[in-house]
Structure formats: C-alpha cells, structure tokens
Amino acid sequence: MLKVTCAIIIKDQKILICKRSSKMHNGSKWEFPGGKVKDGEDLETCIVREIREELNIRVTPKQQLPSFTSGSTIELVPFICPGYDGQIALREHAAFTFCALVDLNNYDLTAPDKLLYNYMMKNPELLG
Structure with a gap:
C-alpha cells in the first residue's frame, strides 16, 4: 500500500x-495537497517537503x-497545518482555492480526499 501525506492548510x-x-492520475479532480512518503522518511518531514515542492510554501504540521x-492502493495520512509562510506558486496543480468546510462538497474530490472530507464534516472542531 502506498503511503501518502496531505495537508489541511487553514x-x-x-x-x-x-x-x-x-x-496527473485523477486529473482535474480536487485534493488536499501532499504526496508520497519516501523510503525512510517520517510523515511530518514528508508533508513539509511535499508542500514546499508542490506549492512553494512552508507549513508546520x-x-x-x-x-x-481507498481501495487497497493508498493510505492517506492527513495533517492539520494552520497557516503557511510564503506565497503559493503552483508547480504541479492546475489551480487552487480556499473554501469553507461546508463548501468542499461542491468540488469533485479524489476518493481518499472524500473520505477525509466526510471525517472533517463529522468533526469540525478539529479545524479550530
């Protein structure tokens, strides 16, 4: 199973x-940004690296x-990251947006990200 981290950047x-x-695979779908964990890499190091590589910003999980x-191929490991430093520059994605939790259902999310969205809807206090 492929381990992937993602950031819930607020x-x-x-x-x-x-x-x-x-x-990209699942092209034109929306996701919480992040990426694959490298061999020997811890999860927090992965999410910081992936966000820097993909969006040119610095986050603190x-x-x-x-x-x-979702299925048997991906394990999605999410981190809440309040705020960020820098200016977003898309390096892999086609677009980005900030939206309220309740509005995320208006976007065509990838399957693992839909599961995360459903979890956050049941636990909105996690977002502060």
Missing part, C-alpha cells in the same frame, strides 16, 4: 484545496488525523 477559517492537472484508505 487560512482565515478556509481550507486550501488544489486541482490536479489533467496530466500541528496535528495528525486518522489515516484513510
């Missing part, structure tokens, strides 16, 4: 989501949430 009580480029699996 700014002004809204959550950052990114649209996958049409060239504050809380790890439960993992989610």
Whole structure:
C-alpha cells in the first residue's frame, strides 16, 4: 500500500484545496495537497517537503488525523497545518482555492480526499 501525506492548510477559517492537472492520475479532480512518503522518511518531514515542492510554501504540521484508505492502493495520512509562510506558486496543480468546510462538497474530490472530507464534516472542531 502506498503511503501518502496531505495537508489541511487553514487560512482565515478556509481550507486550501488544489486541482490536479489533467496530466496527473485523477486529473482535474480536487485534493488536499501532499504526496508520497519516501523510503525512510517520517510523515511530518514528508508533508513539509511535499508542500514546499508542490506549492512553494512552508507549513508546520500541528496535528495528525486518522489515516484513510481507498481501495487497497493508498493510505492517506492527513495533517492539520494552520497557516503557511510564503506565497503559493503552483508547480504541479492546475489551480487552487480556499473554501469553507461546508463548501468542499461542491468540488469533485479524489476518493481518499472524500473520505477525509466526510471525517472533517463529522468533526469540525478539529479545524479550530
């Protein structure tokens, strides 16, 4: 199973989501940004590295949430990251937006990200 981290980046009580480029697997779907854990890499190091590589910003993970699996291929490990430093520059995604938790259902999320969204809807206090 492939282990993947993602960041729930919160700014002004809204959550950052990114649209996958049409060239990527699940192209044009929306996701919480992040990426694959490298061999020997710890989860927090992975999410900090992936966000820097994909979005050119620096995050500080504050809380790890439960993992989610979709099928038998991916284990999604989310981290709450309140705020960020720097200016977002898309390096892999086609677009990004900040939206309220209740509005995330208006976006075509990837399967693992839908599971995470459902969890956050049941536990909105996690977002502060």
